Amino acid sequence: MSKRTMPRLLQSPAVVLLLVWMLIPLGMTLFFSFIRYVLNSLRRPEWTTPSIENWRGFGNYDFVLGNKDFLLAVQNSLLIVCSILFLTVILGVLIAVLINKAFPGRGIVRVLLISPFFVMPAVNAVLWINMILDPVLGLQGIAVDGINALIRDLQNLPVLGAFFGLWPELSPISFRATQTSAYAVIIMVTWQWTPFAVLIFMTSLQSEDQQQKEAAILDGAGAWSQFRFLTLPHLGRPIAIVVMIQAIFHLSLYAEIEIVSRGNGNKNLPYLIGEFANNNIGAASATGIFAVILANIVAIFLLRMIGKTLME
Amino acid sequence: MGRIVLENVTKSFGDAEVIPPLDLTIEDGEFAVFVGPSGCGKSTLLRLIAGLEETTSGRILIDGEDVTEVSPSKRGLAMVFQTYALYPHMSVRKNIAFPLRMAKMEQGEIDAAVDRAASILNLGDYLEKRPGQLSGGQRQRVAIGRAIVRQPTAFLFDEPLSNLDAALRVGMRLEISELHERLKTTMIYVTHDQVEAMTMANKIVVLRAGHIEQVGSPLELYRTPRNLFVAGFIGSPTMNFITGEEAAKHGAQTIGIRPEHIAVSASEGTWTGKVGVAEHLGSDTFFYVHDTGLAETLTVRATGEVSFRNGDTIHMTPREDLLHRFDAAGERMA
Ligand SMILES: Nc1ncnc2c1ncn2[C@@H]1O[C@H](COP(=O)(O)OP(=O)(O)O)[C@@H](O)[C@H]1O
Numbered sequence: 001m002s003k004r005t006m007p008r009l010l011q012s013p014a015v016v017l018l019l020v021w022m023l024i025p026l027g028m029t030l031f032f033s034f035i036r037y038v039l040n041s042l043r044r045p046e047w048t049t050p051s052i053e054n055w056r057g058f059g060n061y062d063f064v065l066g067n068k069d070f071l072l073a074v075q076n077s078l079l080i081v082c083s084i085l086f087l088t089v090i091l092g093v094l095i096a097v098l099i100n101k102a103f104p105g106r107g108i109v110r111v112l113l114i115s116p117f118f119v120m121p122a123v124n125a126v127l128w129i130n131m132i133l134d135p136v137l138g139l140q141g142i143a144v145d146g147i148n149a150l151i152r153d154l155q156n157l158p159v160l161g162a163f164f165g166l167w168p169e170l171s172p173i174s175f176r177a178t179q180t181s182a183y184a185v186i187i188m189v190t191w192q193w194t195p196f197a198v199l200i201f202m203t204s205l206q207s208e209d210q211q212q213k214e215a216a217i218l219d220g221a222g223a224w225s226q227f228r229f230l231t232l233p234h235l236g237r238p239i240a241i242v243v244m245i246q247a248i249f250h251l252s253l254y255a256e257i258e259i260v261s262r263g264n265g266n267k268n269l270p271y272l273i274g275e276f277a278n279n280n281i282g283a284a285s286a287t288g289i290f291a292v293i294l295a296n297i298v299a300i301f302l303l304r305m306i307g308k309t310l311m312e
Numbered sequence: 313m314g315r316i317v318l319e320n321v322t323k324s325f326g327d328a329e330v331i332p333p334l335d336l337t338i339e340d341g342e343f344a345v346f347v348g349p350s351g352c353g354k355s356t357l358l359r360l361i362a363g364l365e366e367t368t369s370g371r372i373l374i375d376g377e378d379v380t381e382v383s384p385s386k387r388g389l390a391m392v393f394q395t396y397a398l399y400p401h402m403s404v405r406k407n408i409a410f411p412l413r414m415a416k417m418e419q420g421e422i423d424a425a426v427d428r429a430a431s432i433l434n435l436g437d438y439l440e441k442r443p444g445q446l447s448g449g450q451r452q453r454v455a456i457g458r459a460i461v462r463q464p465t466a467f468l469f470d471e472p473l474s475n476l477d478a479a480l481r482v483g484m485r486l487e488i489s490e491l492h493e494r495l496k497t498t499m500i501y502v503t504h505d506q507v508e509a510m511t512m513a514n515k516i517v518v519l520r521a522g523h524i525e526q527v528g529s530p531l532e533l534y535r536t537p538r539n540l541f542v543a544g545f546i547g548s549p550t551m552n553f554i555t556g557e558e559a560a561k562h563g564a565q566t567i568g569i570r571p572e573h574i575a576v577s578a579s580e581g582t583w584t585g586k587v588g589v590a591e592h593l594g595s596d597t598f599f600y601v602h603d604t605g606l607a608e609t610l611t612v613r614a615t616g617e618v619s620f621r622n623g624d625t626i627h628m629t630p631r632e633d634l635l636h637r638f639d640a641a642g643e644r645m646a
């Protein structure tokens with residue numbers, strides 16, 4: 001046995017396991033996406049077993065592309081993912097920079113800030129949609145009622161009343177509607193994932209070189225210039241990490257969509273796959289392949305963008 | 313112009329007083345070196361001048377103007393840090409241009425200034441590289457380049473060479489000295505290395521625990537150290553100190569004699585001892601002599617080729633006119 005063989009042999013189980021782990025699901029998805037394969041068919045019982053005989057070529061892809069929900073789902077996926085990324089990165093950087101300064105009670109504030117991350121996604125969605133965003137029973141409804149009551153009171157004031165009379169009565173927004181359910185998802189996931197971004201940015205800020213800051217101060221850089229030219233580039237890599245990890249997670253959001261609107265006007269790709277998979281495994285698999293392609297495009301595009309804008 | 317005056321400046325961190333009341337004047341165009349052991353407050357003093365630390369009390373004046381409350385960027389000083397503190401995400405060109413860009417200078421002027429600085433410091437080939445791709449010496453040059461483009465009223469250096477290897481250190485020492493000759497701008501240079509202080513300074517400020525022990529030109533400090541601390545700190549190898557009977561003969565508590573001010577002979581001399589280690593440097597030889605009855609070890613320097621071996625008896629004669637006498641408090645006696 002040569003010197004190299006032994007280590008290779010010892011590595012091989014792990015490598016094989018990883019390959020199997022990745023390749024088998026991907027291979028099966030690919031295979032299913034090219035055949036007719038349904039769970040139930042009285043008319044064509046032969047389609048209920050996956051077999052090469054049922055080869056359909058790009059038929060499943062055609063079918064998915066022609067589906068009225070598909071484009072909407074792609075758009076929605078992108079809208080949800082990109083909005084969440086944008087919000088969490090901006091909020092994350094802001095909060096991390098704010099709590100990086102020493103102040104009394106910083107430890108407790110940090111723990112509290114991290115805690116949303118430990119709430120289960122489904123619980124998070126239920127809490128937000130029922131207790132906070134609900135137009136009648138949630139905080140939103142109560143707040144809107146309160147503000148309206150306040151405005152009504154102000155309208156009864158002697159002189160200023162006329163001015164407040166110009167104010168419209170607010171009406172609460174229903175976040176379960178077709179047009180708004182995506183925003184509900186964006187809000188709740190942003191709330192849950194901002195702590196993740198804060199956590200990563202915070203650790204990175206602690207390793208920032210203080211002498212560089214002092215050099216910049218002497219060079220005449222104000223607070224904004226220090227942030228723009230030192231802190232932000234320093235955060236470039238952590239931002240890329242946060243974006244990558246979140247892109248992967250949020251492209252496969254499911255629980256939130258299901259709980260907010262049952263996909264009503266608010267499907268993303270995973271939800272569409274789920275709907276197809278009720279019967280048409282072939283179409284579900286083809287959609288899955290589209291999702292993989294979309295994920296790669298998003299990842300490459302986002303990383304390029306971050307690299308370009310942050311690294312001078 | 314760049315005349316820097318400290319009046320009664322003090323600095324405390326919490327309860328710890330790092331700089332007790334201190335007065336110091338650095339004249340325009342001077343190369344002043346703050347030297348002292350680690351932790352004696354050299355960096356703190358420099359940072360007070362730069363404005364990176366606030367004074368606890370006292371005033372700092374630059375060219376007669378009170379800058380104690382003036383922000384660091386408005387003091388017109390440039391600083392070079394021990395760790396270089398280059399901006400890692402910017403190219404060398406952008407690093408050097410940064411202070412000018414912050415000053416909202418026009419791009420054309422910036423480019424010209426950067427090119428001028430780069431040619432002074434031989435950085436032309438590296439302008440498009442990132443700091444991470446440069447060696448220690450090159451990074452230090454970039455840091456100096458970033459300082460000179462601003463044409464500051466004074467340069468502040470905080471141990472700029474201590475991260476470099478010995479050979480590079482000597483080279484950079486020369487370059488900084490030449491830069492001073494060329495620009496004639498005030499420079500304040502902090503180091504714990506007395507060799508750097510001696511070779512570069514017009515004016516050395518010896519610090520101990522935040523106190524100024526002595527201020528003077530290198531030769532003044534070498535010839536007439538004001539106390540035992542300065543005598544022991546300046547000069548390499550360090551001065552020999554002898555106490556007891558031999559010192560009493562000279563009417564002092566301690567006498568000091570530099571290794572180079574002792575003549576050696578195989579046959580006769582005032583003092584005798586046994587040669588321990590001999591260090592042959594070619595031009596000079598240093599002998600560490602034991603069993604003299606004067607001090608644990610006496611260091612003597614002999615020039616040329618001298619052949620004493622380990623264990624040989626050696627006779628030594630100090631030059632009486634170059635003997636330093638110190639009283640019980642460690643102060644120099646007239
Ligand atoms: N930010 C600070 N907080 C508390 N103590 C400090 C601080 N900076 C320096 N010191 C103390 O001041 C003394 C002088 O430090 P420094 O000026 O860095 O010494 P040097 O540069 O001469 O080695 C040291 O005892 C150090 O511990």
Ligand SMILES: [Mg+2]
Nearest residue numbers: 354355356471
């Ligand atoms: Mg220091």
